[in-house]
Amino acid sequence: MPLSPSSSAQAAREAVAQRLRELRADAGITGPELAARCGWSHPKTYRIEGARTPPSADDIRRWCEACEAADQAPDIIAQSHNAESMYVEWRRRLRTGLKQLQKSYVPLFKSTRLFRVYSPTLVPGLLQTEGYAMGLLSLITEFRDIPNDVAEAVAARLDRSRILHEPGRRFLLVVEEAALHHQVADAEAMAAQLGYLLTAGALPAVSLGVIPMSAQTRPMWPVETFHMYDDSLVSVELLAARVTVTQPSEIALYADAFERLHSMAVHGANARALIVKAIDALH
Numbered sequence: 575m576p577l578s579p580s581s582s583a584q585a586a587r588e589a590v591a592q593r594l595r596e597l598r599a600d601a602g603i604t605g606p607e608l609a610a611r612c613g614w615s616h617p618k619t620y621r622i623e624g625a626r627t628p629p630s631a632d633d634i635r636r637w638c639e640a641c642e643a644a645d646q647a648p649d650i651i652a653q654s655h656n657a658e659s660m661y662v663e664w665r666r667r668l669r670t671g672l673k674q675l676q677k678s679y680v681p682l683f684k685s686t687r688l689f690r691v692y693s694p695t696l697v698p699g700l701l702q703t704e705g706y707a708m709g710l711l712s713l714i715t716e717f718r719d720i721p722n723d724v725a726e727a728v729a730a731r732l733d734r735s736r737i738l739h740e741p742g743r744r745f746l747l748v749v750e751e752a753a754l755h756h757q758v759a760d761a762e763a764m765a766a767q768l769g770y771l772l773t774a775g776a777l778p779a780v781s782l783g784v785i786p787m788s789a790q791t792r793p794m795w796p797v798e799t800f801h802m803y804d805d806s807l808v809s810v811e812l813l814a815a816r817v818t819v820t821q822p823s824e825i826a827l828y829a830d831a832f833e834r835l836h837s838m839a840v841h842g843a844n845a846r847a848l849i850v851k852a853i854d855a856l857h
Contacts, residue, residue, distance in 0.1 A: 586657035591625040601641035611640035672727035690802035694750040706767035709759025754852035783839025794834035
């Protein structure tokens, strides 16, 4: 089954919709009847029940009152709020710039012992150098038209990455070979970044794997960038949003995907050879 980056968020929304649908069924009223009691058009009822339109707190109160189950409204409102908070819009997170976003991850980093990261297009943030991060975050700032605090954000990202040298943690990172070639910074910065990968990949706590573009058979197709924090949380990065996966069954799905991707990667001397190849391609 293909991984859906927003699947946990959608599953949570569907759970709210199902609960409301069951309330209506238990009350013995039809969709149009519920709509009439709530004071809205009956297509809205079906959109809510189909998890296509997330209900507002007021919608849920009206629904519960119409079903003579007003006492259930607070719990369903909380459930709906949690479902919507799983899908966090980047624009809302980035409205003050990038620095605070970098700092917001620090508590999660501090509590994590096993980091697993897969990136098909970019060098993972934990391994980024100053020049590479400057180039990438500058692109993000321009594209999203947000306040420019790139210098501070880069400093926060580099400070956060010091966790690589703290004892008691392991870092398993897998990138597609293409990620070594996407030039998000100038040639000098790219060369420095790739050179650093040769060093960082040799750190005792770090395992850096590269999936060769020449791999002829793949047990796993390239998927979206994701970060696993122990077995408790997966953060999936999309263009429009960051999805937080917390359902155990879906964390297990990402764990299985990571193992398959990790098994395809080359490590050690073979990974270094692909990095050196990318450096040579800059000239």
